[in-house]
Amino acid sequence: MDRAQLTELAAELVRIPSVNPLEGPVGDGRGEAAVARFVESRLREAGVECELKETQEGRPSVVARVRGESDEAVWFDAHTDTVSAEGMEFEPFAARVDEDELYGRGAADDKGSLAAMMGALMEVAKGESRPEATVILTASADEEYRMRGLLEILDSGMRARAAVVGEPTGLEVIIAHKGVARFKVATKGTSAHSSRPEDGVNAIYHMGRLLAALEAYAKGGVGRDAHPLLGKGTLSVGVIRGGEYVNVVPDRCEIDVDRRLLPGEEARVAVNAVRTYLSSAVEGGMGTELIGPDLVVPGLDVRADHELVQAVSAAVKEVTGRAPLSGMTGATHAGQLMKAGIPAVVLGPGATGQAHTAAEELDLNELEQAAAIYERLMRSGCR
Ligand SMILES: [Zn+2]
Known part of the structure; x- marks a missing residue:
């Protein structure tokens, strides 16, 4: 697939808004569903076998397959949703192309990777010889x-010998990234009329003491010794909720905590360490409760001499002349695949720093190179 076709494919994907609705309602046939139908129809036209998996209503994922010579499979994955488009510096879904850049929400994260993987798979499907292993593409x-899209597919039992996750990495080969555990801390007090505060116990004041302790705990990184590519784990408090009326002593306050884990670091152990620390660091005997973690994404760590890393590096080097191996802080699907026993790396077009920004753009040279790299890997079965 040539550069103009790839650019148009990426632009068409950007023009379909697919902001993640979180837990909110999904309009029928819109958002991720509209992207999924577009991906499905394009791949089917090119003769690729496709199915939609929809265990979450209105939010299907696509599973596409090109059969290979062997029963083994290699798995390519990119995601269909984007973060919010509010506050962007230009019309987020116009997909404007200017020289070597495509602008829009999702251009880099993650529709560039998705377009490059689709383009590569269509080339493989129309080739005369079958690929070495079956190629699976999930959107x-x-x-x-x-x-939830990827987790549902993993729950259905799908496995592969190796996986490549498309995310904007500037075509660097990511062999390690951090994981994440999200949990809540709540303080409980006793409500009273604010004209007699001495009758109550103020949960916000107690949270203030906990927050100061957590800030000290997080300083300089937390948990295990530093990882050579990732440094130390981190802890950050992102949301606080507490109190209903100014004239009531609040009986509850709650914070949302984001703990970034090193690969192999157990979420439960990390959360327990926070619990132990808080119980010794903060006096007051007031009710403090840790809730969760309610979201855990495992970290990624693949050896540099692993067959998959070697194959991906070789393909990147053939196309771009260089193949740096590196780590990144953000968590991706690769951690989930790895946890399910599938070695995975992260590689895709678009600078890492472009994800979630107000002026998101995709470098079209990288888009074209990514498609060439993916195609080589699909044909060789990542060997
Ligand atoms: Zn992404």
Whole structure:
């Protein structure tokens, strides 16, 4: 598929708004569903076998397959959803192309990767010889929130020998990334009329003490020794809720905590360490409760000498002349695949720093190169 066709394919994907609705309602046939139908119809036209998996209503993922010579499979994955388009510096779904860039929400994260994988798979499907192993392409819903699209596909039992996850990495080969555990901390007090605060116990004041302790705990990183590519784990408090009326002493306050894990670090152990720390660091004998974690994404760590890393590096080098191996902080589907026993790396067009920004853009040279790299890997079965 040539550069003009790939650019048009990526632009068409950007023109279909697919902001992740979180837990909110999904309009019929819109959002991720509209992207899924588009992906399905394009791939079918090219003779690729496709099915929609929809265990979450209105939010299907696509599973596409090109049969290979062997029974083994290699798995390529990109996601269909985007983060919010509010506050962007230009019309987010116009998909404007200017010289070597495509602008829009999702251009880099993740529709560039999705377009490059689709283009590569269509080339493989029309080739005269079958690929070495069966090639699976998933266009998954809900990556930006709870990764339910990919998790549902994994739950259905799908497995592969190796996987490549498309995310904007500037064509660097990502062999390690952090995981994440999200949990809540709640303080409980006793409500009273604010004209007699001494009759109550103020849950917000107690949370203030906990927050100061957590800030000290998080300083300089937390948990295990630093990883060579990722540094230390981190902890950040992102949301606070507490109190109903100014004239009532609040009986509850709650925070949302984001703990970034090193690969192999157990979420439960990390959360327990916070619990232990808080119980010794903060006095007051007041009710403190840790809730969760309600979201856990495992980290990724693949050896540099692993067959998959070697194959991906070789393909990247053939196309771009260089193939740096690196790590990144953000969590991806690769951590979930790895946890399910499937070695995975992350590789895709678009600069890492472009994801979720107000001026998201995709470098079209990288788009074209990514499609060439994916095609080589699909044909060789990532060997
Ligand atoms: Zn992404």
